[in-house]
């Protein structure tokens with residue numbers, strides 16, 4: 001199943017545009033609309049009330065379509081947000097921008113605002129990219145031939161979330177909108193699109209559904225962290241290594257999704273279930289023993305996978321997490337190397353003292369081998385650069401004990 005939000009842009013621009021948008025919401029053909037609060041006048045009061053009414057019985061999310069009137073971006077956003085709340089009596093469910101004039105300098109401010117207020121915004125291909133937007137850049141269906149829209153439908157991936165925008169309306173001879181004439185085409189295309197949902201296994205959802213999904217994922221992450229913490233007897237030093245692995249993976253790749261963070265927090269879970277006598281520390285095995293590392297990674301993937309399954313995570317998420325954890329020590333593809341690098345960074349940053357406190361038992365050579373291996377296995381240049389000062393510091397601490 002693929003999930004799609006259809007947003008009707010420009011509610012408030014014209015009474016005739018509003019009329020069509022309301023009709024499409026009433027028939028459940030669109031699941032979202034963005035409002036230009038600056039354009040709404042008393043003439044539209046009834047339509048605003050109608051829209052509020054529709055949110056009660058239809059799965060539709062009403063958002064703010066910021067229309068910059070000046071370049072005081074932050075002030076404009078805040079002011080229009082407040083006007084929205086006054087008008088509707090609820091907060092905008094999502095937020096985006098009208099027209100592309102201020103896309104490069106104004107839109108990043110809207111994205112920041114959406115992060116602060118924890119409301120989704122549209123992915124218009126402008127950074128920063130955040131968890132509050134669908135991963136793909138929005139599909140702009142405005143004024144397209146229907147065949148092009150259907151072609152896009154065939155590219156959608158299972159389990160993913162998408163946003164498509166249109167500018168539906170009825171031709172308004174009094175409106176100066178550049179999209180005026182094509183609004184009726186858009187309205188027709190939206191209806192046609194709804195008719196091919198089944199064929200392409202697509203489900204229409206609203207931004208509220210999107211938020212719910214994000215929250216469910218976040219709760220799976222929190223549950224995983226709790227599971228790890230319990231498994232390691234709430235050991236703070238261990239937790240620090242896992243939390244910092246999650247931190248570094250996001251530093252290395254800012255657009256990582258929850259699967260990476262779950263893999264990072266749980267990557268060493270196997271150690272919590274291992275017979276203590278068989279741990280590296282208590283054997284004479286080299287810390288680089290490949291058989292050992294392989295077993296540690298693969299068993300960890302299995303334990304984590306079973307836990308996620310029990311928590312009702314979807315298969316795709318489970319498989320991605322298992323894939324990363326199963327080779328977090330030796331690396332493999334891009335994702336597996338990313339986790340390995342984040343693990344190494346967290347290690348050189350935090351784990352030195354744990355090993356140094358065991359120097360009597362482990363000996364200088366084995367510890368040096370471990371430190372070297374953890375740093376040298378790093379793949380990316382960026383991670384090497386970040387890790388170097390940590391590595392140097394841990395090595396000089398080790399030298400002092402020689």
Ligand SMILES: [Fe+2]
Nearest residue numbers: 267268328329
């Ligand atoms: Fe590990």
Ligand SMILES: [Fe+2]
Nearest residue numbers: 241267268343
């Ligand atoms: Fe680790």
